[in-house]
Amino acid sequence: MEWLIFLGVFAAVVVVVALWLIAAYNKLVRLRVDADNGWSQIDVQLKRRYDLIPNLVETVKGYASHEKETLDAVISARAKAVSVHDASNAGAKEMGMSEGMLTQALGRLIAVAEAYPDLKANTNFLSLQEELSSTENKIGFSRQHFNDTVGRYEEARQSFPVNIVAGVFNFEKRDYFEITEPAAKEAPKVSF
Amino acid sequence: MSKRPAHPRPSPSPDPRRGRSARHQPSSLQDQVREKIKAYPGTTTYIDLIRKNKRDSFLLMLGMIALGVGLGAIIGAVIGGYSGAGATDDPGSLAFYIPSIILGASVALVVGVLGSIWSYFQGANAILRMVHAKEITPELDAELFNVVDEMRIAAGIPMPKVYLIPESALNAFATGRDPEHGVVAITTGLRAKLNRDELQGVIAHEIAHIRHFDIRFSLLMATMVGLIVMACDIFLRIAFHGGMRSRRSSDKGGGAAVLIMILLAVVLSIVAPILARFIQMAYSRQREYLADAGAVELTRNPEGLASALSKLAGDDEPLVDLANRGTAHMFIVNPLRKMRKSHQSMKSMFSSHPPVADRIARLMALAR
Numbered sequence: 001m002e003w004l005i006f007l008g009v010f011a012a013v014v015v016v017v018a019l020w021l022i023a024a025y026n027k028l029v030r031l032r033v034d035a036d037n038g039w040s041q042i043d044v045q046l047k048r049r050y051d052l053i054p055n056l057v058e059t060v061k062g063y064a065s066h067e068k069e070t071l072d073a074v075i076s077a078r079a080k081a082v083s084v085h086d087a088s089n090a091g092a093k094e095m096g097m098s099e100g101m102l103t104q105a106l107g108r109l110i111a112v113a114e115a116y117p118d119l120k121a122n123t124n125f126l127s128l129q130e131e132l133s134s135t136e137n138k139i140g141f142s143r144q145h146f147n148d149t150v151g152r153y154e155e156a157r158q159s160f161p162v163n164i165v166a167g168v169f170n171f172e173k174r175d176y177f178e179i180t181e182p183a184a185k186e187a188p189k190v191s192f
Numbered sequence: 193m194s195k196r197p198a199h200p201r202p203s204p205s206p207d208p209r210r211g212r213s214a215r216h217q218p219s220s221l222q223d224q225v226r227e228k229i230k231a232y233p234g235t236t237t238y239i240d241l242i243r244k245n246k247r248d249s250f251l252l253m254l255g256m257i258a259l260g261v262g263l264g265a266i267i268g269a270v271i272g273g274y275s276g277a278g279a280t281d282d283p284g285s286l287a288f289y290i291p292s293i294i295l296g297a298s299v300a301l302v303v304g305v306l307g308s309i310w311s312y313f314q315g316a317n318a319i320l321r322m323v324h325a326k327e328i329t330p331e332l333d334a335e336l337f338n339v340v341d342e343m344r345i346a347a348g349i350p351m352p353k354v355y356l357i358p359e360s361a362l363n364a365f366a367t368g369r370d371p372e373h374g375v376v377a378i379t380t381g382l383r384a385k386l387n388r389d390e391l392q393g394v395i396a397h398e399i400a401h402i403r404h405f406d407i408r409f410s411l412l413m414a415t416m417v418g419l420i421v422m423a424c425d426i427f428l429r430i431a432f433h434g435g436m437r438s439r440r441s442s443d444k445g446g447g448a449a450v451l452i453m454i455l456l457a458v459v460l461s462i463v464a465p466i467l468a469r470f471i472q473m474a475y476s477r478q479r480e481y482l483a484d485a486g487a488v489e490l491t492r493n494p495e496g497l498a499s500a501l502s503k504l505a506g507d508d509e510p511l512v513d514l515a516n517r518g519t520a521h522m523f524i525v526n527p528l529r530k531m532r533k534s535h536q537s538m539k540s541m542f543s544s545h546p547p548v549a550d551r552i553a554r555l556m557a558l559a560r
Contacts, residue, residue: 145346
Protein backbone atom coordinates (compact mmCIF):
# COMPACT_ATOMS: atom_id res chain seq x y z
CA MET A 1 0.00 0.00 0.00
CA GLU A 2 2.94 2.33 0.72
CA TRP A 3 3.95 2.49 -2.94
CA LEU A 4 0.62 4.11 -3.73
CA ILE A 5 1.32 6.92 -1.27
CA PHE A 6 4.83 7.28 -2.64
CA LEU A 7 3.42 7.48 -6.17
CA GLY A 8 0.92 10.11 -5.10
CA VAL A 9 3.59 12.28 -3.49
CA PHE A 10 5.86 11.88 -6.50
CA ALA A 11 3.04 12.90 -8.86
CA ALA A 12 2.27 15.96 -6.73
CA VAL A 13 5.93 17.04 -6.79
CA VAL A 14 6.09 16.61 -10.57
CA VAL A 15 2.94 18.71 -11.00
CA VAL A 16 4.30 21.49 -8.76
CA VAL A 17 7.62 21.59 -10.59
CA ALA A 18 5.85 21.64 -13.97
CA LEU A 19 3.66 24.53 -12.88
CA TRP A 20 6.71 26.44 -11.67
CA LEU A 21 8.50 25.82 -14.99
CA ILE A 22 5.53 27.16 -16.93
CA ALA A 23 5.31 30.23 -14.70
CA ALA A 24 9.05 30.93 -15.03
CA TYR A 25 9.01 30.54 -18.82
CA ASN A 26 5.99 32.80 -19.20
CA LYS A 27 7.54 35.42 -16.95
CA LEU A 28 10.66 35.52 -19.12
CA VAL A 29 8.52 35.81 -22.24
CA ARG A 30 6.46 38.63 -20.72
CA LEU A 31 9.55 40.60 -19.70
CA ARG A 32 11.18 40.08 -23.09
CA VAL A 33 8.04 41.30 -24.87
CA ASP A 34 7.99 44.34 -22.57
CA ALA A 35 11.57 45.12 -23.61
CA ASP A 36 10.70 44.74 -27.30
CA ASN A 37 7.72 47.05 -26.87
CA GLY A 38 9.95 49.55 -25.10
CA TRP A 39 12.38 49.48 -28.01
CA SER A 40 9.66 50.08 -30.58
CA GLN A 41 8.48 53.08 -28.55
CA ILE A 42 11.98 54.62 -28.76
CA ASP A 43 11.85 53.97 -32.48
CA VAL A 44 8.60 55.94 -32.78
CA GLN A 45 10.17 58.95 -31.08
CA LEU A 46 13.41 58.79 -33.09
CA LYS A 47 11.42 58.73 -36.33
CA ARG A 48 9.38 61.66 -35.09
CA ARG A 49 12.56 63.63 -34.58
CA TYR A 50 13.78 62.81 -38.09
CA ASP A 51 10.47 64.10 -39.47
CA LEU A 52 10.56 67.36 -37.51
CA ILE A 53 14.04 68.38 -38.63
CA PRO A 54 13.51 69.36 -42.31
CA ASN A 55 10.76 71.84 -41.35
CA LEU A 56 12.94 73.23 -38.56
CA VAL A 57 15.93 73.69 -40.88
CA GLU A 58 13.80 75.49 -43.49
CA THR A 59 12.34 77.85 -40.86
CA VAL A 60 15.78 78.74 -39.48
CA LYS A 61 17.21 79.15 -42.99
CA GLY A 62 14.58 81.79 -43.67
CA TYR A 63 16.00 84.03 -40.92
CA ALA A 64 19.60 82.89 -40.45
CA SER A 65 20.76 81.75 -43.87
CA HIS A 66 24.43 82.44 -43.21
CA GLU A 67 24.61 79.97 -40.32
CA LYS A 68 25.45 77.51 -43.04
CA GLU A 69 27.87 75.40 -40.99
CA THR A 70 25.42 74.78 -38.18
CA LEU A 71 22.56 74.01 -40.56
CA ASP A 72 24.67 71.66 -42.64
CA ALA A 73 25.86 69.89 -39.50
CA VAL A 74 22.24 69.17 -38.58
CA ILE A 75 21.34 67.96 -42.06
CA SER A 76 24.31 65.61 -42.31
CA ALA A 77 23.90 64.32 -38.74
CA ARG A 78 20.27 63.54 -39.53
CA ALA A 79 21.21 61.72 -42.74
CA LYS A 80 23.80 59.66 -40.90
CA ALA A 81 21.38 58.79 -38.10
CA VAL A 82 18.70 57.72 -40.58
CA SER A 83 21.12 55.50 -42.50
CA VAL A 84 22.40 53.84 -39.31
CA HIS A 85 18.80 53.38 -38.12
CA ASP A 86 17.63 51.84 -41.41
CA ALA A 87 20.63 49.51 -41.76
CA SER A 88 19.63 45.89 -41.38
CA ASN A 89 22.08 45.26 -38.56
CA ALA A 90 21.17 48.40 -36.59
CA GLY A 91 22.68 47.81 -33.18
CA ALA A 92 21.97 49.78 -30.02
CA LYS A 93 25.61 50.86 -29.76
CA GLU A 94 25.95 52.34 -33.26
CA MET A 95 22.56 53.98 -33.03
CA GLY A 96 23.48 55.46 -29.66
CA MET A 97 26.42 57.24 -31.25
CA SER A 98 24.64 58.52 -34.36
CA GLU A 99 21.64 59.72 -32.34
CA GLY A 100 24.02 61.39 -29.91
CA MET A 101 25.64 63.35 -32.73
CA LEU A 102 22.23 64.45 -33.97
CA THR A 103 21.24 65.59 -30.46
CA GLN A 104 24.42 67.63 -30.25
CA ALA A 105 23.96 69.22 -33.69
CA LEU A 106 20.36 70.15 -32.87
CA GLY A 107 21.47 71.64 -29.56
CA ARG A 108 23.93 73.89 -31.42
CA LEU A 109 21.23 74.93 -33.89
CA ILE A 110 18.81 75.98 -31.14
CA ALA A 111 21.63 77.82 -29.33
CA VAL A 112 22.48 79.69 -32.52
CA ALA A 113 18.83 80.56 -33.10
CA GLU A 114 18.84 82.40 -29.75
CA ALA A 115 20.74 85.26 -31.42
CA TYR A 116 17.94 85.98 -33.92
CA PRO A 117 14.99 87.80 -32.24
CA ASP A 118 12.89 87.70 -35.41
CA LEU A 119 13.29 83.96 -35.55
CA LYS A 120 12.43 83.60 -31.86
CA ALA A 121 9.23 85.59 -32.38
CA ASN A 122 8.13 83.39 -35.26
CA THR A 123 5.19 81.27 -34.03
CA ASN A 124 6.06 78.45 -36.38
CA PHE A 125 9.57 78.27 -34.95
CA LEU A 126 8.22 78.41 -31.39
CA SER A 127 5.82 75.52 -31.89
CA LEU A 128 8.55 73.54 -33.68
CA GLN A 129 10.88 74.24 -30.78
CA GLU A 130 8.29 72.98 -28.26
CA GLU A 131 7.73 69.89 -30.42
CA LEU A 132 11.45 69.27 -30.75
CA SER A 133 12.06 69.81 -27.04
CA SER A 134 9.19 67.49 -26.20
CA THR A 135 10.45 64.88 -28.68
CA GLU A 136 13.91 65.03 -27.09
CA ASN A 137 12.23 64.47 -23.70
CA LYS A 138 10.22 61.60 -25.12
CA ILE A 139 13.33 60.00 -26.58
CA GLY A 140 14.86 60.30 -23.13
CA PHE A 141 11.85 58.85 -21.32
CA SER A 142 11.28 56.04 -23.79
CA ARG A 143 14.96 55.20 -23.44
CA GLN A 144 14.55 55.24 -19.65
CA HIS A 145 11.51 52.98 -19.87
CA PHE A 146 13.29 50.63 -22.27
CA ASN A 147 16.31 50.42 -19.95
CA ASP A 148 13.96 49.71 -17.03
CA THR A 149 12.33 46.85 -18.93
CA VAL A 150 15.75 45.50 -19.95
CA GLY A 151 16.81 45.69 -16.31
CA ARG A 152 13.78 43.65 -15.19
CA TYR A 153 14.32 41.12 -17.98
CA GLU A 154 18.02 40.73 -17.22
CA GLU A 155 17.34 40.41 -13.49
CA ALA A 156 14.90 37.55 -14.13
CA ARG A 157 17.14 35.98 -16.76
CA GLN A 158 20.18 35.90 -14.49
CA SER A 159 18.57 35.06 -11.15
CA PHE A 160 18.69 31.54 -9.80
CA PRO A 161 16.70 29.34 -10.39
CA VAL A 162 14.99 31.08 -13.32
CA ASN A 163 18.35 31.27 -15.12
CA ILE A 164 18.14 27.51 -15.67
CA VAL A 165 14.93 27.93 -17.64
CA ALA A 166 16.48 30.89 -19.49
CA GLY A 167 19.48 28.82 -20.48
CA VAL A 168 17.46 25.81 -21.62
CA PHE A 169 15.16 27.90 -23.83
CA ASN A 170 17.89 30.28 -25.07
CA PHE A 171 16.63 33.60 -23.76
CA GLU A 172 19.26 35.99 -25.08
CA LYS A 173 20.91 38.90 -23.36
CA ARG A 174 19.46 42.35 -24.10
CA ASP A 175 21.64 45.46 -24.21
CA TYR A 176 20.84 48.79 -22.62
CA PHE A 177 20.45 51.76 -24.97
CA GLU A 178 22.73 54.69 -24.17
CA ILE A 179 22.81 57.83 -26.27
CA THR A 180 26.35 59.21 -26.06
CA GLU A 181 27.07 62.74 -27.17
CA PRO A 182 30.57 62.97 -28.68
CA ALA A 183 33.03 65.39 -27.07
CA ALA A 184 32.91 68.86 -28.60
CA LYS A 185 35.40 68.99 -31.48
CA GLU A 186 35.36 72.79 -31.82
CA ALA A 187 33.31 75.69 -30.51
CA PRO A 188 30.43 76.61 -32.84
CA LYS A 189 31.12 79.74 -34.86
CA VAL A 190 28.36 82.26 -34.36
CA SER A 191 28.48 85.26 -36.69
CA PHE A 192 26.46 88.39 -36.05
CA MET B 193 19.81 69.81 -16.72
CA SER B 194 20.01 72.98 -14.59
CA LYS B 195 20.29 72.58 -10.86
CA ARG B 196 17.12 73.27 -8.94
CA PRO B 197 17.11 74.70 -5.35
CA ALA B 198 17.46 71.91 -2.81
CA HIS B 199 14.68 73.00 -0.45
CA PRO B 200 11.24 74.46 -1.11
CA ARG B 201 10.61 78.03 0.01
CA PRO B 202 9.07 78.36 3.51
CA SER B 203 5.27 78.67 3.79
CA PRO B 204 3.64 82.05 4.52
CA SER B 205 3.57 83.35 8.13
CA PRO B 206 1.12 81.69 10.58
CA ASP B 207 -2.50 82.75 11.06
CA PRO B 208 -2.50 86.12 12.89
CA ARG B 209 -5.79 85.29 14.63
CA ARG B 210 -3.97 82.70 16.72
CA GLY B 211 -0.94 84.88 17.36
CA ARG B 212 -1.62 86.47 20.73
CA SER B 213 -2.52 83.39 22.74
CA ALA B 214 -0.15 80.92 21.04
CA ARG B 215 3.07 80.41 22.99
CA HIS B 216 5.17 78.87 20.19
CA GLN B 217 5.34 79.65 16.51
CA PRO B 218 4.19 76.73 14.34
CA SER B 219 7.31 75.58 12.51
CA SER B 220 7.64 76.52 8.89
CA LEU B 221 7.29 73.87 6.21
CA GLN B 222 11.03 73.89 5.64
CA ASP B 223 11.77 73.18 9.33
CA GLN B 224 9.24 70.33 9.43
CA VAL B 225 10.75 68.79 6.32
CA ARG B 226 14.27 69.08 7.71
CA GLU B 227 13.19 67.24 10.86
CA LYS B 228 11.26 64.47 9.15
CA ILE B 229 13.98 63.79 6.61
CA LYS B 230 16.22 62.44 9.38
CA ALA B 231 14.04 59.34 9.64
CA TYR B 232 15.26 58.00 6.31
CA PRO B 233 18.63 56.29 5.80
CA GLY B 234 20.88 58.05 3.31
CA THR B 235 20.73 55.25 0.78
CA THR B 236 16.96 55.16 0.39
CA THR B 237 15.93 54.85 -3.26
CA TYR B 238 12.50 55.02 -4.80
CA ILE B 239 12.69 51.25 -5.31
CA ASP B 240 12.92 50.68 -1.53
CA LEU B 241 9.94 52.94 -0.92
CA ILE B 242 7.87 51.18 -3.57
CA ARG B 243 8.68 47.73 -2.26
CA LYS B 244 7.81 48.55 1.36
CA ASN B 245 4.67 50.30 0.28
CA LYS B 246 3.28 47.45 -1.78
CA ARG B 247 3.73 45.13 1.17
CA ASP B 248 1.90 47.47 3.57
CA SER B 249 -0.95 48.03 1.11
CA PHE B 250 -1.43 44.29 0.71
CA LEU B 251 -1.64 43.83 4.50
CA LEU B 252 -4.21 46.61 4.84
CA MET B 253 -6.34 45.11 2.08
CA LEU B 254 -6.15 41.73 3.82
CA GLY B 255 -7.21 43.37 7.09
CA MET B 256 -10.26 44.90 5.46
CA ILE B 257 -11.34 41.58 3.94
CA ALA B 258 -10.85 39.81 7.28
CA LEU B 259 -12.97 42.45 9.00
CA GLY B 260 -15.77 42.08 6.48
CA VAL B 261 -15.82 38.29 6.46
CA GLY B 262 -15.49 38.03 10.25
CA LEU B 263 -18.31 40.48 10.75
CA GLY B 264 -20.53 38.61 8.31
CA ALA B 265 -19.84 35.35 10.09
CA ILE B 266 -20.69 36.70 13.55
CA ILE B 267 -23.82 38.50 12.39
CA GLY B 268 -24.92 35.38 10.52
CA ALA B 269 -24.41 33.31 13.65
CA VAL B 270 -26.44 35.63 15.84
CA ILE B 271 -29.28 35.90 13.34
CA GLY B 272 -29.22 32.12 12.97
CA GLY B 273 -29.45 31.80 16.73
CA TYR B 274 -32.61 33.91 16.83
CA SER B 275 -34.46 32.20 14.03
CA GLY B 276 -33.63 28.76 15.38
CA ALA B 277 -32.06 27.48 12.15
CA GLY B 278 -29.27 25.06 13.03
CA ALA B 279 -27.90 21.53 13.07
CA THR B 280 -29.14 20.77 16.59
CA ASP B 281 -31.98 22.21 18.62
CA ASP B 282 -29.74 23.24 21.50
CA PRO B 283 -28.88 26.94 21.27
CA GLY B 284 -26.09 26.41 23.79
CA SER B 285 -23.85 24.24 21.57
CA LEU B 286 -21.55 25.55 18.88
CA ALA B 287 -22.95 23.19 16.24
CA PHE B 288 -26.16 25.18 16.46
CA TYR B 289 -24.46 28.18 14.95
CA ILE B 290 -22.25 26.63 12.27
CA PRO B 291 -24.65 26.66 9.30
CA SER B 292 -25.59 30.25 9.96
CA ILE B 293 -21.93 31.26 10.29
CA ILE B 294 -21.21 29.76 6.90
CA LEU B 295 -24.31 31.34 5.43
CA GLY B 296 -23.46 34.73 6.84
CA ALA B 297 -19.87 34.69 5.55
CA SER B 298 -20.86 33.51 2.07
CA VAL B 299 -23.58 36.10 1.70
CA ALA B 300 -21.13 38.82 2.74
CA LEU B 301 -18.60 37.68 0.13
CA VAL B 302 -21.09 37.32 -2.73
CA VAL B 303 -22.70 40.69 -2.13
CA GLY B 304 -19.25 42.25 -1.83
CA VAL B 305 -18.10 40.84 -5.15
CA LEU B 306 -21.28 41.93 -6.93
CA GLY B 307 -20.95 45.42 -5.47
CA SER B 308 -17.35 45.72 -6.61
CA ILE B 309 -18.16 44.67 -10.15
CA TRP B 310 -20.91 47.26 -10.27
CA SER B 311 -18.71 50.17 -9.12
CA TYR B 312 -15.85 49.00 -11.37
CA PHE B 313 -17.70 50.07 -14.49
CA GLN B 314 -19.42 53.18 -13.14
CA GLY B 315 -16.68 55.47 -11.91
CA ALA B 316 -14.83 57.67 -14.42
CA ASN B 317 -17.41 59.47 -16.55
CA ALA B 318 -19.70 60.47 -13.72
CA ILE B 319 -16.88 62.20 -11.85
CA LEU B 320 -15.72 64.09 -14.92
CA ARG B 321 -19.20 65.39 -15.58
CA MET B 322 -19.43 66.44 -11.94
CA VAL B 323 -16.39 68.71 -12.17
CA HIS B 324 -17.26 70.17 -15.62
CA ALA B 325 -13.95 68.98 -17.04
CA LYS B 326 -12.92 69.89 -20.58
CA GLU B 327 -10.93 67.49 -22.72
CA ILE B 328 -7.54 68.69 -23.90
CA THR B 329 -6.05 68.07 -27.36
CA PRO B 330 -2.52 68.95 -28.54
CA GLU B 331 -3.90 72.05 -30.26
CA LEU B 332 -5.60 73.35 -27.12
CA ASP B 333 -2.64 73.02 -24.73
CA ALA B 334 0.48 71.59 -26.34
CA GLU B 335 2.67 71.79 -23.24
CA LEU B 336 0.21 69.97 -20.97
CA PHE B 337 -0.49 67.32 -23.58
CA ASN B 338 3.24 66.80 -24.19
CA VAL B 339 4.00 66.51 -20.46
CA VAL B 340 1.31 63.83 -20.10
CA ASP B 341 2.60 62.09 -23.24
CA GLU B 342 6.17 62.09 -21.89
CA MET B 343 5.10 60.63 -18.56
CA ARG B 344 2.97 57.89 -20.07
CA ILE B 345 5.92 56.92 -22.31
CA ALA B 346 8.12 56.65 -19.23
CA ALA B 347 5.42 54.50 -17.62
CA GLY B 348 4.85 52.35 -20.70
CA ILE B 349 1.07 52.78 -20.69
CA PRO B 350 -1.31 54.03 -23.41
CA MET B 351 -2.01 57.76 -23.60
CA PRO B 352 -4.68 58.69 -21.03
CA LYS B 353 -7.34 61.32 -21.73
CA VAL B 354 -6.38 64.75 -20.43
CA TYR B 355 -8.89 67.14 -18.88
CA LEU B 356 -8.73 70.72 -17.60
CA ILE B 357 -11.04 71.67 -14.73
CA PRO B 358 -12.05 75.34 -14.79
CA GLU B 359 -11.33 76.06 -11.11
CA SER B 360 -8.90 78.43 -9.40
CA ALA B 361 -8.28 75.90 -6.59
CA LEU B 362 -4.99 74.01 -6.95
CA ASN B 363 -5.53 70.30 -7.49
CA ALA B 364 -5.20 67.38 -9.87
CA PHE B 365 -6.55 63.86 -10.01
CA ALA B 366 -6.47 60.62 -11.94
CA THR B 367 -9.29 58.21 -12.64
CA GLY B 368 -10.06 55.22 -14.84
CA ARG B 369 -10.28 51.52 -13.99
CA ASP B 370 -7.06 50.45 -15.73
CA PRO B 371 -4.23 51.98 -17.82
CA GLU B 372 -6.17 51.39 -21.06
CA HIS B 373 -8.93 53.68 -19.80
CA GLY B 374 -6.81 56.23 -17.94
CA VAL B 375 -7.87 59.81 -17.30
CA VAL B 376 -5.77 62.67 -15.89
CA ALA B 377 -7.34 65.97 -14.83
CA ILE B 378 -5.85 69.21 -13.49
CA THR B 379 -7.38 72.54 -12.44
CA THR B 380 -6.64 75.65 -14.48
CA GLY B 381 -5.46 77.26 -11.23
CA LEU B 382 -2.76 74.65 -10.69
CA ARG B 383 -1.83 74.55 -14.37
CA ALA B 384 -1.03 78.24 -14.29
CA LYS B 385 1.03 78.11 -11.09
CA LEU B 386 3.51 75.34 -11.91
CA ASN B 387 6.63 75.39 -14.06
CA ARG B 388 7.33 72.52 -16.43
CA ASP B 389 9.33 70.41 -13.93
CA GLU B 390 6.68 70.79 -11.23
CA LEU B 391 3.89 70.05 -13.71
CA GLN B 392 5.80 66.96 -14.78
CA GLY B 393 6.04 65.85 -11.13
CA VAL B 394 2.31 66.27 -10.55
CA ILE B 395 1.36 64.50 -13.79
CA ALA B 396 3.86 61.73 -12.98
CA HIS B 397 2.15 61.28 -9.60
CA GLU B 398 -1.24 60.90 -11.30
CA ILE B 399 0.11 58.53 -13.96
CA ALA B 400 1.67 56.50 -11.13
CA HIS B 401 -1.82 56.16 -9.61
CA ILE B 402 -3.15 54.82 -12.91
CA ARG B 403 -0.19 52.52 -13.31
CA HIS B 404 -0.61 51.04 -9.82
CA PHE B 405 -4.33 50.44 -10.34
CA ASP B 406 -5.01 52.65 -7.31
CA ILE B 407 -8.38 53.76 -8.63
CA ARG B 408 -9.53 50.17 -8.91
CA PHE B 409 -8.33 49.30 -5.42
CA SER B 410 -9.82 52.44 -3.89
CA LEU B 411 -13.22 51.59 -5.36
CA LEU B 412 -12.88 48.12 -3.89
CA MET B 413 -12.05 49.51 -0.45
CA ALA B 414 -14.90 52.01 -0.59
CA THR B 415 -17.33 49.26 -1.57
CA MET B 416 -16.19 47.09 1.32
CA VAL B 417 -16.56 49.96 3.79
CA GLY B 418 -20.02 50.68 2.43
CA LEU B 419 -21.08 47.07 2.81
CA ILE B 420 -19.73 46.85 6.36
CA VAL B 421 -21.55 50.02 7.35
CA MET B 422 -24.76 48.77 5.72
CA ALA B 423 -24.53 45.32 7.31
CA CYS B 424 -23.94 46.78 10.77
CA ASP B 425 -26.85 49.15 10.37
CA ILE B 426 -29.24 46.37 9.35
CA PHE B 427 -27.98 44.10 12.08
CA LEU B 428 -28.47 46.69 14.82
CA ARG B 429 -32.09 47.08 13.77
CA ILE B 430 -32.62 43.31 13.82
CA ALA B 431 -30.95 43.03 17.23
CA PHE B 432 -33.24 45.62 18.81
CA HIS B 433 -36.43 44.14 17.38
CA GLY B 434 -35.38 40.52 17.86
CA GLY B 435 -34.41 41.14 21.47
CA MET B 436 -38.08 41.69 22.32
CA ARG B 437 -39.21 38.53 20.61
CA SER B 438 -36.68 36.11 22.10
CA ARG B 439 -38.17 36.45 25.62
CA ARG B 440 -41.27 34.61 24.47
CA SER B 441 -39.57 31.63 22.76
CA SER B 442 -38.03 28.83 24.77
CA ASP B 443 -34.47 29.51 25.77
CA LYS B 444 -33.59 26.70 28.13
CA GLY B 445 -29.84 26.80 28.70
CA GLY B 446 -28.84 28.73 25.60
CA GLY B 447 -30.05 32.09 26.89
CA ALA B 448 -26.69 33.17 28.29
CA ALA B 449 -24.70 32.17 25.20
CA VAL B 450 -27.12 33.92 22.89
CA LEU B 451 -27.02 37.06 25.06
CA ILE B 452 -23.22 37.18 24.95
CA MET B 453 -23.27 36.75 21.20
CA ILE B 454 -25.78 39.58 20.90
CA LEU B 455 -23.66 41.88 23.07
CA LEU B 456 -20.54 41.05 21.10
CA ALA B 457 -22.31 41.66 17.80
CA VAL B 458 -23.76 45.00 18.92
CA VAL B 459 -20.35 46.25 20.12
CA LEU B 460 -18.80 45.08 16.87
CA SER B 461 -21.49 46.80 14.83
CA ILE B 462 -20.62 50.10 16.43
CA VAL B 463 -16.85 49.62 16.28
CA ALA B 464 -16.62 47.94 12.88
CA PRO B 465 -17.63 50.92 10.72
CA ILE B 466 -15.07 53.12 12.49
CA LEU B 467 -12.40 50.44 12.13
CA ALA B 468 -13.28 49.95 8.46
CA ARG B 469 -12.99 53.64 7.71
CA PHE B 470 -9.67 53.79 9.55
CA ILE B 471 -8.30 50.94 7.44
CA GLN B 472 -9.58 52.61 4.29
CA MET B 473 -7.90 55.92 5.10
CA ALA B 474 -4.64 54.26 6.13
CA TYR B 475 -4.65 52.40 2.82
CA SER B 476 -5.36 55.63 0.94
CA ARG B 477 -2.39 57.34 2.63
CA GLN B 478 -0.13 54.42 1.74
CA ARG B 479 -1.11 54.67 -1.91
CA GLU B 480 -0.40 58.42 -1.92
CA TYR B 481 3.16 57.75 -0.70
CA LEU B 482 3.45 55.01 -3.30
CA ALA B 483 2.32 57.38 -6.04
CA ASP B 484 4.94 59.91 -4.92
CA ALA B 485 7.65 57.24 -5.15
CA GLY B 486 6.21 56.07 -8.47
CA ALA B 487 6.40 59.64 -9.76
CA VAL B 488 10.13 59.69 -8.95
CA GLU B 489 10.48 56.37 -10.77
CA LEU B 490 9.08 58.12 -13.85
CA THR B 491 10.79 61.52 -13.70
CA ARG B 492 13.99 60.53 -11.79
CA ASN B 493 13.64 64.05 -10.37
CA PRO B 494 12.25 64.19 -6.80
CA GLU B 495 12.67 67.96 -6.53
CA GLY B 496 10.05 68.67 -9.21
CA LEU B 497 7.21 67.04 -7.29
CA ALA B 498 8.53 68.27 -3.92
CA SER B 499 8.51 71.84 -5.21
CA ALA B 500 4.98 71.43 -6.57
CA LEU B 501 3.79 70.02 -3.22
CA SER B 502 5.23 72.96 -1.32
CA LYS B 503 3.33 75.30 -3.64
CA LEU B 504 0.21 73.25 -2.99
CA ALA B 505 0.80 73.42 0.78
CA GLY B 506 0.54 77.19 0.77
CA ASP B 507 -2.92 77.11 -0.80
CA ASP B 508 -5.99 77.00 1.42
CA GLU B 509 -8.83 77.28 -1.04
CA PRO B 510 -10.97 74.15 -0.82
CA LEU B 511 -12.43 72.41 -3.83
CA VAL B 512 -15.48 71.69 -1.68
CA ASP B 513 -18.20 72.25 -4.25
CA LEU B 514 -16.84 69.61 -6.51
CA ALA B 515 -15.48 67.06 -4.06
CA ASN B 516 -17.02 65.10 -1.25
CA ARG B 517 -15.75 62.36 1.05
CA GLY B 518 -16.33 59.78 -1.63
CA THR B 519 -14.01 61.31 -4.19
CA ALA B 520 -11.44 63.03 -1.94
CA HIS B 521 -8.95 60.18 -2.11
CA MET B 522 -8.32 60.64 -5.81
CA PHE B 523 -7.00 64.20 -5.64
CA ILE B 524 -3.28 64.96 -5.27
CA VAL B 525 -3.87 66.91 -2.05
CA ASN B 526 -6.85 66.57 0.26
CA PRO B 527 -9.47 68.93 -1.22
CA LEU B 528 -11.35 69.08 2.08
CA ARG B 529 -8.39 70.07 4.26
CA LYS B 530 -9.69 73.51 5.19
CA MET B 531 -12.84 71.99 6.66
CA ARG B 532 -10.77 69.79 8.92
CA LYS B 533 -8.72 72.55 10.54
CA SER B 534 -10.96 72.48 13.63
CA HIS B 535 -10.08 68.90 14.59
CA GLN B 536 -6.32 68.75 14.13
CA SER B 537 -5.71 65.62 16.21
CA MET B 538 -8.27 63.52 14.41
CA LYS B 539 -7.08 64.84 11.09
CA SER B 540 -4.09 62.56 10.56
CA MET B 541 -5.87 59.28 11.44
CA PHE B 542 -8.82 59.77 9.15
CA SER B 543 -7.25 61.90 6.45
CA SER B 544 -7.09 60.40 2.99
CA HIS B 545 -3.72 62.05 2.33
CA PRO B 546 -0.52 62.11 4.38
CA PRO B 547 0.62 65.52 5.67
CA VAL B 548 2.41 67.51 2.97
CA ALA B 549 5.54 67.95 5.09
CA ASP B 550 5.94 64.17 5.37
CA ARG B 551 5.52 63.73 1.64
CA ILE B 552 8.07 66.41 0.84
CA ALA B 553 10.50 64.92 3.39
CA ARG B 554 10.28 61.49 1.77
CA LEU B 555 10.92 62.98 -1.66
CA MET B 556 13.85 65.09 -0.51
CA ALA B 557 15.33 62.03 1.25
CA LEU B 558 15.58 60.51 -2.23
CA ALA B 559 17.24 63.63 -3.55
CA ARG B 560 20.18 63.38 -1.14
